[in-house]
Amino acid sequence: MTADLFDGLETPAPAREPLAPGAMLLRGFARPDEVELLAAIAAITAQAPFRRMITPGGHQMSVAMTNCGPFGWVTDRSGYRYDAVDPESGQPWPAMPPLLRELAENAAREAGFPGFASDACLINRYEPGAKMSLHQDRDERDVGAPIVSVSLGLPATFLFGGLKRTDKAQRHRLAHGDVVVWGGPARLAFHGVAPLADGEHALLGSRRINLTFRRAR
Numbered sequence: 001m002t003a004d005l006f007d008g009l010e011t012p013a014p015a016r017e018p019l020a021p022g023a024m025l026l027r028g029f030a031r032p033d034e035v036e037l038l039a040a041i042a043a044i045t046a047q048a049p050f051r052r053m054i055t056p057g058g059h060q061m062s063v064a065m066t067n068c069g070p071f072g073w074v075t076d077r078s079g080y081r082y083d084a085v086d087p088e089s090g091q092p093w094p095a096m097p098p099l100l101r102e103l104a105e106n107a108a109r110e111a112g113f114p115g116f117a118s119d120a121c122l123i124n125r126y127e128p129g130a131k132m133s134l135h136q137d138r139d140e141r142d143v144g145a146p147i148v149s150v151s152l153g154l155p156a157t158f159l160f161g162g163l164k165r166t167d168k169a170q171r172h173r174l175a176h177g178d179v180v181v182w183g184g185p186a187r188l189a190f191h192g193v194a195p196l197a198d199g200e201h202a203l204l205g206s207r208r209i210n211l212t213f214r215r216a217r
């Protein structure tokens with residue numbers, strides 16, 4: 001068998017799937033780090049627990065969130081913003097572990113965006129039924145830097161649209177370890193996540209965790 005020749009030699013290069021100019025899906029890119037990533041997330045959420053935030057319109061989000069890094073994304077009745085302090089604890093967000101920062105930097109480079117220095121990591125937790133409506137990531141000061149999104153746990157349907165809300169969105173299945181990077185001409189693309197289907201993941205149970213790395217300031 002030809003495949004045996006490669007066993008134990010080298011991990012094959014990640015499969016890259018271009019989604020649009022400036023947007024790339026890296027299949028399984030985060031898988032080699034899964035154990036360390038989950039340990040890091042457990043430590044972060046022990047300090048800054050997941051919470052379901054309130055939108056400026058007064059709705060409670062179905063996705064539970066927390067952050068690590070110098071800045072965290074928050075929403076409440078007064079709007080969306082990046083804040084260096086966790087409003088629940090009054091303390092700075094937990095530090096971004098080097099492993100996470102490096103994973104984001106490496107994925108960005110792989111997708112054509114070298115030198116990505118993330119200063120904010122939003123951690124999203126989806127339980128079955130949770131979803132994220134189509135939106136743009138536009139609260140960052142510098143949209144010259146890409147967004148790097150890491151999927152863990154249950155698979156989800158990622159919606160990736162265009163620069164207008166009404167542009168038809170592509171649907172991509174994101175599985176455990178998949179990483180999506182969008183920047184350049186795709187940086188302000190509308191995107192979202194369809195309601196999470198029920199299921200059971202070997203490491204995460206009936207949950208999906210997504211990390212999105214940004215350059216906020």
Ligand code: SIN
Pocket residue numbers: 122124132149158191192193210212
């Ligand atoms: C986000 O847009 O912040 C989250 C995307 C995802 O969960 O895949």
Ligand code: FE2
Pocket residue numbers: 135136137191
């Ligand atoms: Fe987003």
